Amino acid sequence: MSIEHIDFRYPGTDAALLSGLNLNIEKGESFGLFGPNGAGKTTLMNLMTGVLNPSVGEIRLLGHKMGTSSKKVNRLFGFVPQDFSFYRELSAMENLEFYGAWAGLDRKRTKKRTAELLSILGLEDVKDKEVGKFSGGMKRRVNLAIGVIHNPSVLFLDEPTVGVDVQTRHAIISYLKELNDNGTTLIYTSHQLTEAETLCRQMALIDSGKIIAEGTLEELSKKYKKKSLEELFISLTGKEFRD
Amino acid sequence: MYKLWVTIKKDCKILLRDRTGILLMFVMPIILVVVVTSIQNSTFQLIGKSKLPLLVCNKDTGQASLQLISAINRVGLLKVSPLPKNESPEDIKQAMKDKDAQLAIMIPADFSEREGAKAQNSANKSLKSFGLQPDSTRHKAFLPEPPFTLYFSPILQESLRFSVQGGLTSALQLVEGRETLRKLYYAINEKQLPPDLENEMLNTQSAIGMVSVSKTGGLGLPNTTQHNVPAWTIFAMFFIIMSLSASVVREKTSGSFIRLKTLPTNYNVGMLSKQITYLGVTLLQAMVIFSMGIYLFPLIGLPGLNLPSDLTALVIATVITGWCAVSYAIMVGVFATTQVQGNGFGAVSIVILSVMGGLMVPSFAMQGGLRTVSNLSPLHWSLQAYYDLFLLGGKLSDVFVNLIPLFIITLVFQLVIFFQLKRKNLI
Numbered sequence: 001m002s003i004e005h006i007d008f009r010y011p012g013t014d015a016a017l018l019s020g021l022n023l024n025i026e027k028g029e030s031f032g033l034f035g036p037n038g039a040g041k042t043t044l045m046n047l048m049t050g051v052l053n054p055s056v057g058e059i060r061l062l063g064h065k066m067g068t069s070s071k072k073v074n075r076l077f078g079f080v081p082q083d084f085s086f087y088r089e090l091s092a093m094e095n096l097e098f099y100g101a102w103a104g105l106d107r108k109r110t111k112k113r114t115a116e117l118l119s120i121l122g123l124e125d126v127k128d129k130e131v132g133k134f135s136g137g138m139k140r141r142v143n144l145a146i147g148v149i150h151n152p153s154v155l156f157l158d159e160p161t162v163g164v165d166v167q168t169r170h171a172i173i174s175y176l177k178e179l180n181d182n183g184t185t186l187i188y189t190s191h192q193l194t195e196a197e198t199l200c201r202q203m204a205l206i207d208s209g210k211i212i213a214e215g216t217l218e219e220l221s222k223k224y225k226k227k228s229l230e231e232l233f234i235s236l237t238g239k240e241f242r243d
Numbered sequence: 244m245y246k247l248w249v250t251i252k253k254d255c256k257i258l259l260r261d262r263t264g265i266l267l268m269f270v271m272p273i274i275l276v277v278v279v280t281s282i283q284n285s286t287f288q289l290i291g292k293s294k295l296p297l298l299v300c301n302k303d304t305g306q307a308s309l310q311l312i313s314a315i316n317r318v319g320l321l322k323v324s325p326l327p328k329n330e331s332p333e334d335i336k337q338a339m340k341d342k343d344a345q346l347a348i349m350i351p352a353d354f355s356e357r358e359g360a361k362a363q364n365s366a367n368k369s370l371k372s373f374g375l376q377p378d379s380t381r382h383k384a385f386l387p388e389p390p391f392t393l394y395f396s397p398i399l400q401e402s403l404r405f406s407v408q409g410g411l412t413s414a415l416q417l418v419e420g421r422e423t424l425r426k427l428y429y430a431i432n433e434k435q436l437p438p439d440l441e442n443e444m445l446n447t448q449s450a451i452g453m454v455s456v457s458k459t460g461g462l463g464l465p466n467t468t469q470h471n472v473p474a475w476t477i478f479a480m481f482f483i484i485m486s487l488s489a490s491v492v493r494e495k496t497s498g499s500f501i502r503l504k505t506l507p508t509n510y511n512v513g514m515l516s517k518q519i520t521y522l523g524v525t526l527l528q529a530m531v532i533f534s535m536g537i538y539l540f541p542l543i544g545l546p547g548l549n550l551p552s553d554l555t556a557l558v559i560a561t562v563i564t565g566w567c568a569v570s571y572a573i574m575v576g577v578f579a580t581t582q583v584q585g586n587g588f589g590a591v592s593i594v595i596l597s598v599m600g601g602l603m604v605p606s607f608a609m610q611g612g613l614r615t616v617s618n619l620s621p622l623h624w625s626l627q628a629y630y631d632l633f634l635l636g637g638k639l640s641d642v643f644v645n646l647i648p649l650f651i652i653t654l655v656f657q658l659v660i661f662f663q664l665k666r667k668n669l670i
Contacts, residue, residue, distance in 0.1 A: 049505045053668070074507035083498030089257045101249040102508040130260075146502065 001025040006057030008047060017043050018209040030186045032200030036237050040209045041189045045158045049079045075104050078152035082159045084139050088132030092123050092142050095131060096149055103150035117145040137168035144172060154185040161192055173199055193229040207237050246508055250516035264486035272479030276472060276532055284467040284545055294322035298338055298347035300330045305355020307418055314414035335394055346407060347394040362422030370430055390415060421445055466546040472536040473629035474602045477622055480525040480565055484572035484589035487521050491576025492585045510670045518569050525565030551632035556639035563649050564625040570656035577663045596620045624649035
């Protein structure tokens, strides 16, 4: 994924939320994007997935320009938004079947992937229950399952483990590692920095709409003389509240 | 096709699990149709079959007042209830309140004498114009005063009051005509008018020719069911706005929409699915309400619904009406930013469009400018098409003139939806 000199401002606002931002993420990478609240992580994620279009600059994914009217590029990536993105009135299976079809799978492949994912993410026993009645952890797993139903080459994850217990977090991170080991590029944001240390090889810190640090954890620790990602985060972004 | 099928299945499942939505779309309109038809049927019966009670205080002791009461009874509109002779105007007003009567008349003590003098006067004028000698007897002179007084409740509808006034005038004219005829006959023949001749001359009872101006020329008389069921079916179809606009807003504002935007399927598929699903709902609504009119109404004492002879025209009119209702609901949903906004605006706008369209006040009763405004309401064209089919026995060729504007309004709604989705970068 290449992001070149992008600016972005929300309609009706004067100040640009992102300004002159550049970023390159290699294929097969496990990339973490961190920053305080309001830094622009979710906006950048929405720009990378084509939900929003930059005011200036260009974003390319696997050679395809994002934000064009063609939806071919959308087959290549999956997105797991921070908010629960499914129909609460439908069961886990019904949601997966619907999103599978919209992701471009045929009936047979949708059924196969639905069964696989329900089993992998421990949702088989509750597959027919309305998702609205699920616990927070189960909802997070459904949210993830929908994002990967079509075996995307690139997976965007916006805080995929927020509000879940240790067991669910462990299951989700393990599954994401497995996906990355099998060649899926992960682009991930989170406030769970310990979790991020175990998952991400490459990372970038974003603050006030700009990338303020970029590299592997080792490179950044060496450069800024900090032992952990959390120490590095505080030293670069300060201790003041941001929202 | 698979995507569309899966999306329709998704929309149907969400719809079936929304019990409040189903209640609003099916149960409420059914209750509305039954209640409105029952109430209007009672009013029709009050005017058509039952007689309005009329309290009569007859202070007169002569024959003319008795003839007047007999003539009032024969008009068929009123049921006479006598009051004591010595009632004052205040007593009559009180009696109306006590007996829950909307109408009363007071016949003055000199009614027969006045009518006699009036008849003699008319007879004399006629005799004079024939060149005959009029009656030279001097009669008492009366000031020109109304022959009797009608008391009425302000609750009584104006149209009904005019009908009663017409009936009473007709009865009075019969009495006056009889008296004049008797005087004339006596003056010419110097003997009383024979009763059989009097009856022949006064009670001709010539029937008025009646032709129902329907497309078929049949004499099917409209009833409350034929009027109400089509009208409230249209209202019910448009009332899906409560569920459909909320569904569009909910999808637009929920997280699911963000995900839909990142998937390789155009949101037009989602919009098409909603249109097909809810068009099915509107057709089902029409079937349920029409079936109720046909099978249930006769069981609860209401006139049964007669379906139009051209069923193809009925199906086409219903499909276009349903599609228009769905398009309007989606348009409101696409513009609304919250469910409360969509529901509030949706419900109020449907009531306004119903009033404009003639569902609550007939379009023909509207003044010039308002009548032009009513043409902007899609419900007006639907209603005209249904009335042509249900009341006038029209065919498809007769309702095209209404279906074409309805179709054009629907296309305008579709274009507005398209451009708004495009403007918001949603398709």
